[in-house]
Amino acid sequence: DGGITQSPKYLFRKEGQNVTLSCEQNLxxxxxxxxxxxxxxxxxxxxxxxxxxxxxxGDIAEGYSVSREKKESxxxxxxxxxxxxTAFYLCASSNSATxxxxxxxxxxxxxxxx
Amino acid sequence: KNQVEQSPQSLIILEGKxxxxxxxxxxxxxxxxxxxxxxxxxxxxxxxxMTFSENTKSNGRYTATLDADTKQSSLHITASQxxxxxxxxxxVRTLYNQGGKLxxxxxTELSVKP
Numbered sequence: 001d002g003g004i005t006q007s008p009k010y011l012f013r014k015e016g017q018n019v020t021l022s023c024e025q026n027l028x029x030x031x032x033x034x035x036x037x038x039x040x041x042x043x044x045x046x047x048x049x050x051x052x053x054x055x056x057x058g059d060i061a062e063g064y065s066v067s068r069e070k071k072e073s074x075x076x077x078x079x080x081x082x083x084x085x086t087a088f089y090l091c092a093s094s095n096s097a098t099x100x101x102x103x104x105x106x107x108x109x110x111x112x113x114x
Numbered sequence: 115k116n117q118v119e120q121s122p123q124s125l126i127i128l129e130g131k132x133x134x135x136x137x138x139x140x141x142x143x144x145x146x147x148x149x150x151x152x153x154x155x156x157x158x159x160x161x162x163x164m165t166f167s168e169n170t171k172s173n174g175r176y177t178a179t180l181d182a183d184t185k186q187s188s189l190h191i192t193a194s195q196x197x198x199x200x201x202x203x204x205x206v207r208t209l210y211n212q213g214g215k216l217x218x219x220x221x222t223e224l225s226v227k228p
Contacts, residue, residue, distance in 0.1 A: 042217075110155070
């Protein structure tokens with residue numbers, strides 16, 4: 001069963017705590033992405049990685065960190081520095097960051113911070 | 115500024131009826147345009163990808179059009195079904211050598227009623 005998995009589906013944290021969201025893909029894709037989705041807004045890019053051990057900041061990277069130690073995995077840490085962390089987080093992957101390659105999205109993680 | 119605007123924001127139609135969703139963009143330089151369907155609480159799923167030279171592309175009951183001159187796209191849904199209830203997101207990609215970014219619209223929320 002190929003695809004992108006994100007876990008957990010729902011996550012609750014207290015303010016001031018760091019939390020890590022998991023993203024795994026078995027599509028053999030080189031590029032992976034993290035997006036944030038808020039009501040009434042388009043998806044916004046947090047971080048992306050085109051190759052193992054390399055990643056770049058997206059439009060809203062402040063308060064987030066990532067790692068890409070394996071091709072299959074691209075975890076996102078939401079740190080206590082992120083002012084408004086409550087959101088729906090989507091991970092995606094594609095064959096390459098170039099061209100018309102389609103991005104495949106995971107099912108998402110809804111993070112609630114109180 | 116690169117922007118993607120979708121209209122209407124929300125739409126309610128009766129099962130079996132047709133509908134058309136609109137997407138206007140100011141993204142430059144243009145690489146391709148994508149339409150995604152996102153069910154509530156799930157990740158987006160690609161419907162179509164169109165490059166500059168493509169005017170129309172169909173995927174079952176979904177037909178997307180692209181007018182690169184006026185920078186407009188539409189998604190036409192024929193004989194709507196209850197399962198078509200979802201958010202439909204228009205996404206435009208810039209050329210890779212200009213960043214290759216995906217610019218997301220805010221989505222049109224479609225509700226199909228019996």
